[in-house]
Amino acid sequence: MKEKFRNIFWFFGIFAIVVMLCTFDMDYQELWHNLRKAGYWLPAVVLLWVFIYFLNTCSWYAIIRDGKHARVPFWKVYKFTVSGFALNYATPVGLMGGEPYRIMELTPYVGASKATSSVILYVMMHIFSHFCFWLFSVVLYIMIEPVNMAMGLLLAVVGVCCLIAIYFFMKGYRKGMAVRTLKLLCHIPLIRKWAQHFILEKNDVLERVDKQIAELHGQRRSTFYLSLGLEFLARIIGCIEVFFILNILTTDVSFVSCVLIMAFTSLFANLFFFSPMQLGAREGGFALATGGLAISSAFGVYTGLITRVRELIWIVIGVLLMKFGNGTEKIKRNGEIDRH
Template sequence: MVRRPVRGVHCLPRPGRSDPGRRTVSRRHPPRRVRGRACLRGRQHRLQGRHPGPRVSRKLQALLFVCGSAIFAYLVARIGVGRLLADAAHTGWIFVPILVLYGVVYACNTAAWRLIMADEPVRPPFWRAYAITVAGFSLNFVTPMVNVGGEPFKIAAAARWLGVRRAAGSVVIYQVLHTLGMLLSFLTAIVLGLLLLPPHPALRAGLVVAFVVLALLCWLLLTGHRRGVLEGALDLIHRLPLVHRLARRLESQRATLVQMDAQMTEFYHKRPRRFFQALLLEYLSRSIFMLEYVLIGLGVGLRITYLQAYAIGGLTSLIQNTMFFVPFEVGTKEGSLYLFFKLLGLDPALGVYTAIVSRLRDLAWIGVGIGLVWLAGRQPAREGATAP
């Protein structure tokens, strides 16, 4: 009702001019500029790429909830309800602080993501962002082999505040920082492994090679954050054989990728303090997570130092990420913990028990996360979605 009369003004001839075909502007109205157009309701959000996108559809939420619940039930059935209850009973009261500890880890992850979104006119409140984070990590875990189910969900859930493009940019930036924090924790674990594990030449050589490779990956990620990496990745896909069809499909999104690259480099160059604060929170979350092994040891009367726990947890996680193609990390966690407990002179059977308790904690938080899929996808309050 507003735009049609406004557009009609531009067709009126200005007094003193005889060219009726020339589009002119009345003296009573400002020229057509962004500032004038921003007065139209909703236009400012679209101009800045922050127009709220559609909320997570109920069909998608239902599909994610059903698939996640089915996989969750499969994991419970595979391990056995009786065994899970017996392990929980054996762990006793110590299982409660283990669960709370992982909640603190998710709080650090959420705080890091919200730091990335700090410059946005509106962003998800902390507890809504917390629900989205937990749901996203849970969907990643129940996605077999590739662990990519959580990021699209986070983008769709956060788009109600940021718009689709800005939400996608924030998730990409967070994922890069999350990976960088994980790599730094791996480097820390390798250094501790060189100090604490037996000095076998083959073991030391493997740790040194892993350190060099991980340090190179850290450098590449930092370079990507400084210069942008998404458009370059698209150019690389065009050069690779067998993926030309994918490259052609992504080519239509080049402008969006360029904008996301700009969002990424802007965060690094214009907000370096916030960048390193978010990275520190991600590294802190990994460091807090290592306390789980100390708590599990206390539950069975075994004293595990924090440095030992960090070496065990970091190196085990490194092996699990290297073997990412194994569905649900079946066997990789148990085998890795058995090996590192034995190398540190601890009872290797307790390594297997630690893996079981860790999986029990995983299942508990997956159940919470799948339930939060509904809460995280709910439409926010109207004023929060449209605030300037």
């Protein structure tokens, strides 16, 4: 990526961090008191995400490799993963900063079409794993918790929506989604002309991207399920964060309850996808989820606070990583990399 484009992403990340710090909805003295209460659990929560991002990177790396030797080093993909998520956390509507950044960083290694298709595939896999996780949590709730009529209706709606989403994702994997997505954008007033122009200008590239997307599910099933499995595992491991935080306040909580809390919270927060860092929605989701499982709602608010601090720490790390390890790469014909 050209340095001027990288600097644009970097300055955007710095601006987002400053805005978040200035709009933190808590007195800083109270915040410090709550962080001190967390003790060694806060570093444990932060370090847990080293492993979660490792799983995310492995999922994306499996797609990039295409069953062959990858031209891009694994540590570079890890760096792009962390920085990409940092930009997504800070961006309203999500997926508006991190994905272009990843594509532009990966392009010098594998080319524009491969970089685009691998990022699109990974984003699809990341979102797809959300629906699999929510559907799994619906089944888990029915197995271990009493279900009244109101809760049964809610679980039925969530379950049906997840099944419909999974069906459309599988259909998209079989036939590709790039061209279809752009055609849908052609019906949106503000970006209709841009989408139409982009389809006409980049039609060959889009068709090549769709072909690569379809190949992952059709010809490389093992890579498809490996990538999906790693993303799903990352979501289960992410529930340990809730378990760690709640153990600051009480020992009367099971890991299974933490899975249900995380599932409901992520579902609730994603309904407010237009908010940067899902401000307010995440905390509200934790409060409602813990209350629904007969755990104090105050515990949920505290969990949301510590989670928000962890996110902010990793946003800072991701933004800083954008300025390191950015040597100029030149791909040789034999697939090796020259560094200058």
